[in-house]
Amino acid sequence: MKTYILNRIIGSFFVILSVLVINFLIVNLAPGNPVVFMGGETGLVSKEYMDYMMKKWGLDKPIYERLIIYMYNVLRGDLGVSYRYLEPVSKLILERIPTTLMITVPSIILGFLIGTLLATLSAYRAGTFLDSLLTTLSMIFYSVPLFWLGIVLINIFSVNLKLLPATGMISAQLIGKTGSLEYYLDILKHAVLPITTLTLGIFPAYFRLTKSVVMDQLTEDYVLTLEAIGLPRFKILYKHVLRNALLPAITLLGLQLGFAFAGAAIIENVFAWPGIGGLMLNAISARDYPLIMGIFLFVTSMVVVANIVVDLVYGYLDPRIRKG
Amino acid sequence: MNYWKKISSIIPTYVVILLIVIVLSPVIYTQGQQVLQNTCPVRGGTLVIIYWGEPKSWNPDSQVDDALNGINPSIFNRLVALDYAYNVIPDLAESWSMDPNATEFVFHLRRNVTWHDGTPFTCRDVKWTFEAIRKFKGIAYSNLKMSSLQEVVCVDDYTVRFIYNESFPAFISFLAWYGTWILPEHIYNKTEYSDWMDPSIPALQRPIGTGPFKFVEYVKGSHIVLEANENYFKGRPCVDRVVYKIVPDPTSAEQTFLAGEGDVLQNPPPISDIPLLNKTPGIIVKTLPTLSRYYIGFNMLKPLFQDYNFRLAIALSIDRDELNQKAYNGYAFPATTAWLPGMAAWWNPNATLPQYNPEKAKQILDELGFKVGPDGYRSLPNGTPLELRLLVFQGSTSEAIGQVLKEQLRRIGLKVSLEVYEIATWETKVVKNRDFDIALCDGFHGPDPHNMYMRYASFAYINFANYSNPEFDRLVVEGSRTADPNLRRELYFKAQEIFASDLVYIPLLDLPAFFIYREGWNNMPWDLIGMEPINSWLRAWFGKSLTTTVTTSQTTPTTPSPTTQSMTPATQTTSPQTTIAVSPTSTPVSPGLNMTIIGFAVGILVLVVLIAVFFVVKRGRK
Numbered sequence: 001m002k003t004y005i006l007n008r009i010i011g012s013f014f015v016i017l018s019v020l021v022i023n024f025l026i027v028n029l030a031p032g033n034p035v036v037f038m039g040g041e042t043g044l045v046s047k048e049y050m051d052y053m054m055k056k057w058g059l060d061k062p063i064y065e066r067l068i069i070y071m072y073n074v075l076r077g078d079l080g081v082s083y084r085y086l087e088p089v090s091k092l093i094l095e096r097i098p099t100t101l102m103i104t105v106p107s108i109i110l111g112f113l114i115g116t117l118l119a120t121l122s123a124y125r126a127g128t129f130l131d132s133l134l135t136t137l138s139m140i141f142y143s144v145p146l147f148w149l150g151i152v153l154i155n156i157f158s159v160n161l162k163l164l165p166a167t168g169m170i171s172a173q174l175i176g177k178t179g180s181l182e183y184y185l186d187i188l189k190h191a192v193l194p195i196t197t198l199t200l201g202i203f204p205a206y207f208r209l210t211k212s213v214v215m216d217q218l219t220e221d222y223v224l225t226l227e228a229i230g231l232p233r234f235k236i237l238y239k240h241v242l243r244n245a246l247l248p249a250i251t252l253l254g255l256q257l258g259f260a261f262a263g264a265a266i267i268e269n270v271f272a273w274p275g276i277g278g279l280m281l282n283a284i285s286a287r288d289y290p291l292i293m294g295i296f297l298f299v300t301s302m303v304v305v306a307n308i309v310v311d312l313v314y315g316y317l318d319p320r321i322r323k324g
Numbered sequence: 325m326n327y328w329k330k331i332s333s334i335i336p337t338y339v340v341i342l343l344i345v346i347v348l349s350p351v352i353y354t355q356g357q358q359v360l361q362n363t364c365p366v367r368g369g370t371l372v373i374i375y376w377g378e379p380k381s382w383n384p385d386s387q388v389d390d391a392l393n394g395i396n397p398s399i400f401n402r403l404v405a406l407d408y409a410y411n412v413i414p415d416l417a418e419s420w421s422m423d424p425n426a427t428e429f430v431f432h433l434r435r436n437v438t439w440h441d442g443t444p445f446t447c448r449d450v451k452w453t454f455e456a457i458r459k460f461k462g463i464a465y466s467n468l469k470m471s472s473l474q475e476v477v478c479v480d481d482y483t484v485r486f487i488y489n490e491s492f493p494a495f496i497s498f499l500a501w502y503g504t505w506i507l508p509e510h511i512y513n514k515t516e517y518s519d520w521m522d523p524s525i526p527a528l529q530r531p532i533g534t535g536p537f538k539f540v541e542y543v544k545g546s547h548i549v550l551e552a553n554e555n556y557f558k559g560r561p562c563v564d565r566v567v568y569k570i571v572p573d574p575t576s577a578e579q580t581f582l583a584g585e586g587d588v589l590q591n592p593p594p595i596s597d598i599p600l601l602n603k604t605p606g607i608i609v610k611t612l613p614t615l616s617r618y619y620i621g622f623n624m625l626k627p628l629f630q631d632y633n634f635r636l637a638i639a640l641s642i643d644r645d646e647l648n649q650k651a652y653n654g655y656a657f658p659a660t661t662a663w664l665p666g667m668a669a670w671w672n673p674n675a676t677l678p679q680y681n682p683e684k685a686k687q688i689l690d691e692l693g694f695k696v697g698p699d700g701y702r703s704l705p706n707g708t709p710l711e712l713r714l715l716v717f718q719g720s721t722s723e724a725i726g727q728v729l730k731e732q733l734r735r736i737g738l739k740v741s742l743e744v745y746e747i748a749t750w751e752t753k754v755v756k757n758r759d760f761d762i763a764l765c766d767g768f769h770g771p772d773p774h775n776m777y778m779r780y781a782s783f784a785y786i787n788f789a790n791y792s793n794p795e796f797d798r799l800v801v802e803g804s805r806t807a808d809p810n811l812r813r814e815l816y817f818k819a820q821e822i823f824a825s826d827l828v829y830i831p832l833l834d835l836p837a838f839f840i841y842r843e844g845w846n847n848m849p850w851d852l853i854g855m856e857p858i859n860s861w862l863r864a865w866f867g868k869s870l871t872t873t874v875t876t877s878q879t880t881p882t883t884p885s886p887t888t889q890s891m892t893p894a895t896q897t898t899s900p901q902t903t904i905a906v907s908p909t910s911t912p913v914s915p916g917l918n919m920t921i922i923g924f925a926v927g928i929l930v931l932v933v934l935i936a937v938f939f940v941v942k943r944g945r946k
Contacts, residue, residue, distance in 0.1 A: 084380045
């Protein structure tokens, strides 16, 4: 078991290292130069300004030299300073983690829960109206673009029903009133729509995955045996069948927790939620090299870590992996 | 009493202007006007602006930052400013003058101005700001021709003189435009800072300006809060706070506005939604022409486009009304002249472009030997098939214009392949590498006709088409040196005629600006042309407008009553301006009990799920 973990960790180190190099090259070789971008409307950029900024940011050096400098800095734990915000990249990323996790984690868990439970129900009632309804719904949510769904939800719940706030994280009139109960409730209210949208986008994957497995399981002999013993249907379904059918869903859950850090960029953009996704989109559109690379590196590290955790959980759940 | 105040504050200015005129008798072009002190029928409340972007930094002069530029007028001031009709109006300078050669400019500064930290504003700040723009290559560096700026002299604490090596009559217009915000010398000018973007400068986290609002808080990606500056030199703003709520996505910004969470929508919605917003009760939509326009340019490095008749054929095939309808819902203005009518003083109505005439275009192409093949498309006279590459940048409008152009050129038998790129790639391909046949571009053509020099002269960086006409160059260079407005106008009028007849660049649409806000707000900057700069919320107040109160009795106060003055921003939104309000500004989402329950439910759900997962994992081991 120890060699297994060690192997995985050493392997991950090289994965991250190569991702670092590839990220650097992709970002730095992409067309469009951050200096031109700082110029925005092209009419305003003077040659003097471009030269000054290129030199200031060290972009006048050849690319391999910059790569070496960057890797050296990263290994020392320094992700650099954002061109745009003039603040350390690590600080900018750390600031945004809680807000992003606040919407992604609940929606992944809710999606997992709703998806698997509905799948069990749907598989048990296979062929009925309920089954086709649930399957159709999950297909619809699976294929609908999430940003559109978000806008539709805003339109229904904020514009028409006036039940929930539309965008942002805090109402304008509560800004600065940190510490009051009202303030935190307001943040929760703002989180409801993004979480709902994300959940609706996430659950179909679990639904489809679990449903097929449950249907397989229902044909197994042990189900017949349990029925013969006289166990209530509900208990057979949720206590025995679902538990056996849950493994693939748990794998997916683990992977998605890795993406929880950056997978919601579009939703964050639609709901103006100040998370990592928004930061990333802004950084890309401004060609803020250090920030883009920092975020990419962070996200890949998280996905790699999540993968290791999933592998370890698997090893823990399944002795064949552990010992094999 | 108010009258006395006004008159007494006007007198010194006139005396000063009179004195200047007398003392500096060779100075001929003097401008300036007294700015009215702010009076508010209603005070208090919060103005919530749904805003499109995040500022890049809090240094307004260091880089192009359109998001910050929209916020700047609240925090900072310039010497002179532009209003929504692109007139130059006084800001920190109450009057200014230019010598007949347009090489020396004198500005007389206001005396009652303080920085937000209480330090008085003087000429030192002005001098340092412009020296810093020159030293650190600020964004106004090339606009203000900093390489020709000989000296900035403080004649005394409240008089500043700019001395140029060469004539530069456009100086004052550009001074009123971009990247010329006056910065506090006492904060920035310290030896320990490497330059004006040194991260340790406190004003880069909490900006200090002279403007009508003081910085309170900025939460990245979420909001910016400003509060009224009690000591503003034009008087305190009418509202207590301005909140910029950052919503980057235009559609969700529009929905947020419709949900009542903001007073002004400053993230332009899709053009197709404007009619709907206009019809919505309680929402006001206004438009004004701008100095931005869409235009195409031909790649003059290619022999094909060096043929005037070929360019003429394409110019004749463009139906601007159709472009306007299909790409801009009819809200834009078809560009029929070389220059923009929005810049009325410099616009030559006779410099017209060829009108839509597809038959004539076809005839010209036939004469040139571009024969129509069996597929309906023309080929080159030597028989090789012809396909023109039209490069546009991403954006619903520019892509729509590209589509319509493609279709219009197809109608005269020219095959066009439309290539859409992200703006940075577009810039690399078109401006840098000249790798295109036709390129669509848009841009701000102001604030001065000197923009012709910067945009279309043969040596201009963004002259991507390689337009080169020595006579045009001569005229715009001459125009950039002539101080006499009448002579200048003549030069630019001629330049426009040449530009229109050369057909290297074809203007398409002049764009409007949309102002979308909630009914009940008065004295918005777009209503105060000649008085307030673009995006200045100094005089904005919420309540029943004075024009409609004429019919009601005098119960509607025209001067603020003590009760409305003392309103706090938090109560304003829940109980909007008691008697005078027509509709609530930001309809708050009622903090009802049901929401509390939903909140708790979510929390509990998450907890339950965590427990469930834990058990599932734990039992799996058995």
